[in-house]
Amino acid sequence: MASSFKARAQRALAGGLGAVAVATLAPLGLAQPAAAATTPVCISTSHPSLAAKLSRDITSALRGRTDTYALDVWDPHTGVSCSLHATYHFDSASVVKAAIMGAVLWKEKGKYLNSYELDNLYPMIRNSDNQAATNLWDYLGRTEINAFLRKVGMSNTVLGPGGYWGLTQITAHDEMKLLDALTDRTDVLTPKGKAFAQSLMASVESDQRWGTPYGTPKGVTAHVKNGWLPRATLGWRVNSLGIFNGSGRDYRMVVLTDNQSTMGYGITTIERVALQVHHDLGAISSTAGGAPSPRAVQQPLAQPGSDAPRVATGDGSAPFGSAKG
Numbered sequence: 048m049a050s051s052f053k054a055r056a057q058r059a060l061a062g063g064l065g066a067v068a069v070a071t072l073a074p075l076g077l078a079q080p081a082a083a084a085t086t087p088v089c090i091s092t093s094h095p096s097l098a099a100k101l102s103r104d105i106t107s108a109l110r111g112r113t114d115t116y117a118l119d120v121w122d123p124h125t126g127v128s129c130s131l132h133a134t135y136h137f138d139s140a141s142v143v144k145a146a147i148m149g150a151v152l153w154k155e156k157g158k159y160l161n162s163y164e165l166d167n168l169y170p171m172i173r174n175s176d177n178q179a180a181t182n183l184w185d186y187l188g189r190t191e192i193n194a195f196l197r198k199v200g201m202s203n204t205v206l207g208p209g210g211y212w213g214l215t216q217i218t219a220h221d222e223m224k225l226l227d228a229l230t231d232r233t234d235v236l237t238p239k240g241k242a243f244a245q246s247l248m249a250s251v252e253s254d255q256r257w258g259t260p261y262g263t264p265k266g267v268t269a270h271v272k273n274g275w276l277p278r279a280t281l282g283w284r285v286n287s288l289g290i291f292n293g294s295g296r297d298y299r300m301v302v303l304t305d306n307q308s309t310m311g312y313g314i315t316t317i318e319r320v321a322l323q324v325h326h327d328l329g330a331i332s333s334t335a336g337g338a339p340s341p342r343a344v345q346q347p348l349a350q351p352g353s354d355a356p357r358v359a360t361g362d363g364s365a366p367f368g369s370a371k372g
Contacts, residue, residue, distance in 0.1 A: 089120075089129040097327065098127045104323035105129065112316050114307040115281075119219040122298035122328045123231060133220040134203065137303040140274025141175050141362040142286045143215045146204070146225055147183050148172055148247065150195035152240040154187065172247035172272065175255060177363050184212045198235055199228045213276060213364025217286075222301040226290055230299065245270045245290060257354045258287030259300045261318035264329035266294035275313070276361045279368050281305045283361075285313025289321070291329075298328045310359035315352030322351055 089102040101120075109116065117132035148171065151164050160168070167183050170176035184192070189206055196204050201221040207214035228235040229244045236244070248270035260269035270290040277283045284305040291298050302317040361367075 088131070089127060091125055091127040094125045094127055094331075097125055097331070098129075101127060101129060101323065101327045104327060105131070105320055108319040108323045109316070112319070114304050114313060114316055116302065116304045116316055116320075117219040118303070118320055119223040119301045120298070120324055120328075121223055121227070122331075124295075124297050125328065125331055127298075127328065130220065133223075134218050135303070136203070136205075136216045136218055137286065137305055138213065138276060138278070138284045138365065139207070139215040139217045140213050140276035140284050140286055140364045141177075141180070142222070142272050142274040142288050143207075143212050143217065143364075144171050144175065144180050145229070145244075145248070145272040145288055146196070146201070146215075147180060147187070147192065147212070148244055149199070149225060149228060149236070150187050150192045151183055152236050152244060153195045153198065154191060156237055156240065168247065173251050175251070175273070175362055180212060180364075181210060184210065200224050207365070211365050213274075213362070217303065219301045219303050222288055222303070223299065226288060226299040226301065230290055230292075230297075248272055248290065254356060257314050257356075258285075258317045259289030259302060259321045259324075260291075261351060261354070262322040262325035262329075263291060264294070264296065264325055267291050267296050267329065268293045274362055274364065275310050275359075276364050277310070277367060278365065283307045283310050283313050285310055285317065287317045287321075291325070296329060296331070298324070300324055310361075311352055311355035314355040318351035318354075 089098040089105070091098040105118070115135070117135045117137065118129065119133045120127070120129040122128070148168055151160070151168060155164065163186070164183070167179040171179035171183060192206060201224050203218045204221045205216040206212070207216075229241055249268055251271055255273055256269070256271060258271060258273050260271050263269045268291070272288045274284065274286040282305065285307070286303045289300045291300070300321065302320050304313045304316050307313045307316075
């Protein structure tokens, strides 16, 4: 199942894109062109100037980038939300492991996780272990996973064919719903379940901590799940999900990319966005009374993309060529 623009366009139309978004689609059968660096829609009724600044900064960060990208940002403290191409579909690669984890925790809500679940959850998230993901994908079954997606409201997410979980079709908007379920929502997971999920995402191995954590302010904990997959069409898919909290901050970020020749290029695109989000939202701390106040932000010394692996190999979540479900 090669990820073609035709398939992406069909899924986008089925997902209910508006007339303006549909009008931007390229002719079916052609590779999707690089997304233009248009101003993201950032809004906040309580902090409109902050939202406007973040819009400008993200636009600047994406200027000149030639890959295809989508993003979604949400900060409950300031009410700032940003969305750019958030209904575009992308191959998930390994970020779908966060949804698999959520489905396991939802299945066992209010219960203790059994040894099989724990033995696979730890390596699946911390080390992005593919066999562990396959084990839990098969253990849950498509019906159980789809039930979890419906509960969370991820209506535009389409599971990959057969055992190809890495070809699950995701959108930035749906992935933000997943991050909400792992943080603020009270109707999906228990507090202990959410804390456990975040603890795993906060302890991924060091060489997988690139992407949305880039530029995380001092004193803030970064919880991340990344995916990185090259395929015969649309080049590399490089995706990053991040939850950031502590020291009076609480915000989350999704950046999805594809149509790039190297993994490093995708990481650079994500980290250019992440740096601006952390700079603008990380500079605001919510005091005990709930009023945001400026805080110093720790700036990284290196350039975005400098932490990309020197030897770029895919995450192995799907075959390079066609896949049959």
